[in-house]
Amino acid sequence: MVMDFTSCLSFPSSFVSNGHCSSNNCSSSINHRSCYNFSTKVNLLKQQSYVFSKYLYSQSRNFKIQLLPRIEAKLEAEQLKGSEDDCESDGLQWPSPNDEIPFWKRDFPSWDLSSDAPAGVEQDSDLFHIVHVTAEMAPIAKVGGLGDVVTGLARACLKRGHKVDVMLPFYECIPKHCINELALIKTYNSYHDGNWVACNAYGGEVSGIPVILIEPSNQFFKGTNIYGGSYNELEAYLFFSRACLEWMQVTGTQPDIIHVHEWQTGALPLFYWDMYHFLSLQKPRIVLTIHNMEHYGECRHGVHG
Numbered sequence: 001m002v003m004d005f006t007s008c009l010s011f012p013s014s015f016v017s018n019g020h021c022s023s024n025n026c027s028s029s030i031n032h033r034s035c036y037n038f039s040t041k042v043n044l045l046k047q048q049s050y051v052f053s054k055y056l057y058s059q060s061r062n063f064k065i066q067l068l069p070r071i072e073a074k075l076e077a078e079q080l081k082g083s084e085d086d087c088e089s090d091g092l093q094w095p096s097p098n099d100e101i102p103f104w105k106r107d108f109p110s111w112d113l114s115s116d117a118p119a120g121v122e123q124d125s126d127l128f129h130i131v132h133v134t135a136e137m138a139p140i141a142k143v144g145g146l147g148d149v150v151t152g153l154a155r156a157c158l159k160r161g162h163k164v165d166v167m168l169p170f171y172e173c174i175p176k177h178c179i180n181e182l183a184l185i186k187t188y189n190s191y192h193d194g195n196w197v198a199c200n201a202y203g204g205e206v207s208g209i210p211v212i213l214i215e216p217s218n219q220f221f222k223g224t225n226i227y228g229g230s231y232n233e234l235e236a237y238l239f240f241s242r243a244c245l246e247w248m249q250v251t252g253t254q255p256d257i258i259h260v261h262e263w264q265t266g267a268l269p270l271f272y273w274d275m276y277h278f279l280s281l282q283k284p285r286i287v288l289t290i291h292n293m294e295h296y297g298e299c300r301h302g303v304h305g
Contacts, residue, residue: 123161128256130157131284132166133244135237135264136226140178140206141171143226146262146291154209165255167244169221169236170202170213179204179211188250190216190243197239201247214243241268245276254283261289 132154136147154164176182182204189196198217205211215221220236223229229236241260245268248255260268269286 121159127161127163129163129254130154130165130257130259131244131248131253131255132164132259132261133241133265133268134166134168134261135240136261137166137168137206137209137211140174140211141168141226144292149291150261151207151209155207158209165210165212166206167212167214167247169240170200170215171226172222173224173226174213179206179213181205185212186247186251188247190239190246192218192239192242193235197243199243199247212247214240214247216240216243237264238267241265242271244268245271245281248284249276249280252280254281256284257287258284259287259289262291 132150134146134150136142136144136150138147138151141147150166154166157164182202184200185203186201188199188201190199191197200215200217202213202215203210204213216239219231220239221229222231227233241264244265247253258268258272260266266288269288272281272284272286
């Protein structure tokens with residue numbers, strides 16, 4: 001059996017050892033252009049080529065897989081056309097190794113996003129108050145994809161009728177002009193390392209999303225970048241995790257869901273169930289999302305071992 005990998009990207013779901021398909025899928029050619037972009041298509045082809053190459057060298061299989069010579073030329077043409085089509089259709093400028101300014105150093109655009117729910121978005125029947133506790137939020141405190149996800153998820157919940165707040169540190173480097181109606185809403189103390197630390201809580205709105213920014217009076221979150229300051233980041237995010245719960249307690253805020261993101265706020269559930277749930281915050285339930293298993297935080301063994 002000869003399979004032309006350039007004609008389709010779907011292969012029979014199962015094979016039998018006599019070299020024939022167990023279904024009629026062999027003769028079908030599926031056009032994936034409508035649901036895959038060119039890069040996904042190429043990657044899928046490479047993966048499936050590798051998987052099926054295993055059959056070529058397996059003595060338990062007696063069919064033959066042949067990669068036709070024109071595959072490379074067709075893939076290159078597919079990449080070029082797909083790249084042009086994608087850029088024209090969505091208006092995005094895709095990053096390139098030849099860019100003068102790397103994409104991660106470019107300014108993140110701040111769109112004028114409407115808070116009105118678009119037509120066709122159903123409102124949920126059971127509405128919740130959701131508080132996101134995070135280290136990043138696009139576009140004001142974005143380093144990686146975490147900031148994009150938090151902003152997108154918060155907006156999606158708002159459009160479905162839920163009440164949403166996003167709590168994040170008030171980094172010194174945050175562009176304040178990007179926060180609408182920024183104002184001090186509460187001054188309170190939060191415990192850290194044997195002392196009570198004065199904190200300011202600021203309220204505002206970013207891309208139609210209510211935000212609460214926690215600013216401690218110590219050195220935490222000072223510097224020109226979101227990460228990599230001169231302070232101990234582990235200590236800073238431990239403090240921030242507790243300071244968010246302390247703010248909820250002193251203001252009487254009882255959200256239905258506290259959604260914490262990544263390792264930076266991973267200690268908040270521990271503080272909640274060990275302490276604050278027994279003090280006053282008895283209504284919330286906790287959701288923890290780990291977005292990237294490769295970024296799990298580091299600490300010195302001598303201090304926290």
